[in-house]
Amino acid sequence: xxxxxxxxxxxxxxxxxxxxxxxxxxxxxxxxxxxxxxxxxxxxxxxxxxxxxxxxxxxxxxxxxxxxxxxxxxxxxxxxxxxxxxxxxxxxxxxxxxxxxxxxxxxxxxxxxxxxxxxxxxxxxxxxxxxxxxxxxxxxxxxxxxxxxxxxxxxxxxxxxxxxxxxxxxxxxxxxxxxxxxxxxxxxxxxxxxxxxxxxxxxxxxxxxxxxxxxxxxxxxxxxxxxxxxxxxxxxxxxxxxxxxxxxxxxxxxxxxxxxxxxxxxx
Amino acid sequence: xxxxxxxxxxxxxxxxxxxxxxxxxxxxxxxxxxxxxxxxxxxxxxxxxxxxxxxxxxxxxxxxxxxxxxxxxxxxxxxxxxxxxxxxxxxxxxxxxxxxxxxxxxxxxxxxxxxxxxxxxxxxxxxxxxxxxxxxxxxxxxxxxxxxxxxxxxxxxxxxxxxxxxxxxxxxxxxxxxxxxxxxxxxxxxxxxxxxxxxxxxxxxxxxxxxxxxxxxxxxxxxxxxxxxxxxxxxxxxx
Numbered sequence: 001x002x003x004x005x006x007x008x009x010x011x012x013x014x015x016x017x018x019x020x021x022x023x024x025x026x027x028x029x030x031x032x033x034x035x036x037x038x039x040x041x042x043x044x045x046x047x048x049x050x051x052x053x054x055x056x057x058x059x060x061x062x063x064x065x066x067x068x069x070x071x072x073x074x075x076x077x078x079x080x081x082x083x084x085x086x087x088x089x090x091x092x093x094x095x096x097x098x099x100x101x102x103x104x105x106x107x108x109x110x111x112x113x114x115x116x117x118x119x120x121x122x123x124x125x126x127x128x129x130x131x132x133x134x135x136x137x138x139x140x141x142x143x144x145x146x147x148x149x150x151x152x153x154x155x156x157x158x159x160x161x162x163x164x165x166x167x168x169x170x171x172x173x174x175x176x177x178x179x180x181x182x183x184x185x186x187x188x189x190x191x192x193x194x195x196x197x198x199x200x201x202x203x204x205x206x207x208x209x210x211x212x213x214x215x216x217x218x219x220x221x222x223x224x225x226x227x228x229x230x231x232x233x234x235x236x237x238x239x240x241x242x243x244x245x246x247x248x249x250x251x252x253x254x255x256x257x258x259x260x261x262x263x264x265x266x267x
Numbered sequence: 268x269x270x271x272x273x274x275x276x277x278x279x280x281x282x283x284x285x286x287x288x289x290x291x292x293x294x295x296x297x298x299x300x301x302x303x304x305x306x307x308x309x310x311x312x313x314x315x316x317x318x319x320x321x322x323x324x325x326x327x328x329x330x331x332x333x334x335x336x337x338x339x340x341x342x343x344x345x346x347x348x349x350x351x352x353x354x355x356x357x358x359x360x361x362x363x364x365x366x367x368x369x370x371x372x373x374x375x376x377x378x379x380x381x382x383x384x385x386x387x388x389x390x391x392x393x394x395x396x397x398x399x400x401x402x403x404x405x406x407x408x409x410x411x412x413x414x415x416x417x418x419x420x421x422x423x424x425x426x427x428x429x430x431x432x433x434x435x436x437x438x439x440x441x442x443x444x445x446x447x448x449x450x451x452x453x454x455x456x457x458x459x460x461x462x463x464x465x466x467x468x469x470x471x472x473x474x475x476x477x478x479x480x481x482x483x484x485x486x487x488x489x490x491x492x493x494x495x496x497x498x499x500x501x502x503x504x505x506x
Contacts, residue, residue, distance in 0.1 A: 129438055130435060130436075130438070131435075131436055131437075131438070132319065132437070132438050132439075154433065154438040154439060154441060155333065155335055155431065155433070155441030156310075156313070156333055156335045156441075156479070157312075157313030157315075157333045157439070159438070164506040165504070165506040171506070175313075176316065177316045177318065177319065178316065178318055238435075239398060239412060239435065239436065240396070240398070240435065240436035243319070243320075243395070243396075243436060245319050246318075246319055247318060247319075266313075266314045267311070267313065
């Protein structure tokens with residue numbers, strides 16, 4: 001029985017490692033300028049924790065193979081000092097690994113989320129609400145109209161609470177339910193939530209950021225490949241959470257200009 | 268003195284019931300018809316992009332827009348509800364149900380008119396879940412989820428109220444329940460025209476309601492089997 005257990009443990013450890021090592025089940029394509037840093041960090045984390053996983057599972061298998069069928073119940077050898085030093089030793093070992101990964105990982109994270117955006121970024125305002133995303137471009141005047149949450153009226157398409165009757169800068173604002181961005185141009189999103197927490201998650205952009213009601217959260221990135229990808233909400237936000245999604249389309253600058261012109265004409 | 272008073276009340280009641288009986292006869296029924304238009308510049312309706320709900324998007328061959336100000340040829344205004352707001356109360360509600368559909372991720376019709384206590388049936392015809400939420404203030408507010416294939420919701424409204432309706436899943440969905448006491452009402456079509464028939468002789472207040480432009484009223488007296496023409500003109504603003 002001990003030998004069978006050892007074989008099963010070894011097979012599970014090696015097959016699951018092989019799935020990751022061969023990239024059969026791996027991250028989606030990276031279309032962002034910063035994504036390589038995230039991917040490197042994820043790879044390092046996977047390699048470190050993967051090595052420890054394989055070693056510990058194989059050690060378990062070896063011990064189960066060799067000693068699993070012993071009937072005398074006698075200890076083979078005791079850890080020096082007994083159980084307490086062993087627990088302390090294991091805690092320090094695992095804690096050091098977790099802390100090391102945290103320090104290295106937070107450096108990568110801060111390099112993306114805590115750096116100022118490019119001053120020439122294309123700014124797009126984002127409103128999340130149950131259960132949709134809306135995106136706002138500043139229009140021909142290059143300025144956003146002020147938002148007045150009390151004026152939000154979905155029935156008339158006023159998702160941001162604009163006041164075009166009194167605010168001329170709001171009149172040419174372009175509000176759409178899908179995001180289009182030009183390739184290789186820094187983009188700055190300002191995230192607003194109308195009701196509850198939501199999240200902006202595009203795996204291909206290696207970006208995931210919460211929306212928090214009452215906060216305007218900046219988020220910047222640059223897309224490096226054209227294509228269309230799904231934006232999903234990853235904070236359980238209510239009944240229709242499963243259905244809260246939009247699309248981001250990365251296009252050439254010319255296509256983007258044309259797209260924006262067409263959307264402006266529809267407003 | 269008291270006896271005299273009772274006689275007057277009885278006589279008035281008799282005359283009233285005779286008049287009411289005469290009024291109910293088709294020969295003496297009047298009608299009001301007319302057209303609702305606007306002056307000025309109407310706001311441009313915003314496009315609705317249903318890309319996130321492909322089963323709804325594919326039902327629309329032409330682009331869908333918001334419907335809070337829908338205009339027709341000759342400055343006609345659609346979805347204006349014209350009804351008798353005074354002079355026609357008290358009739359009991361009909362038992363036939365008003366049907367309200369969620370179809371292509373829109374409310375059909377955009378404005379549904381019903382009577383107090385008249386049955387209302389709400390259907391989900393879509394291959395997606397809806398969560399209908401009438402924002403009632405005078406009546407009790409509720410919201411109900413209707414998954415794909417769910418049976419219709421049967422309900423009624425106890426008090427007169429103009430109730431905006433939204434979907435808690437699809438923010439662009441927007442409609443109205445107009446719960447009225449009168450049996451005489453009409454919703455204008457694309458040509459802005461309306462017609463109220465079967466009106467007994469009497470003095471009435473006619474109200475036209477448009478969801479963004481508000482209400483207008485006019486007094487109308489129907490003498491017999493005549494058709495009065497009453498038009499309403501709303502002043503539109505682009506924003």
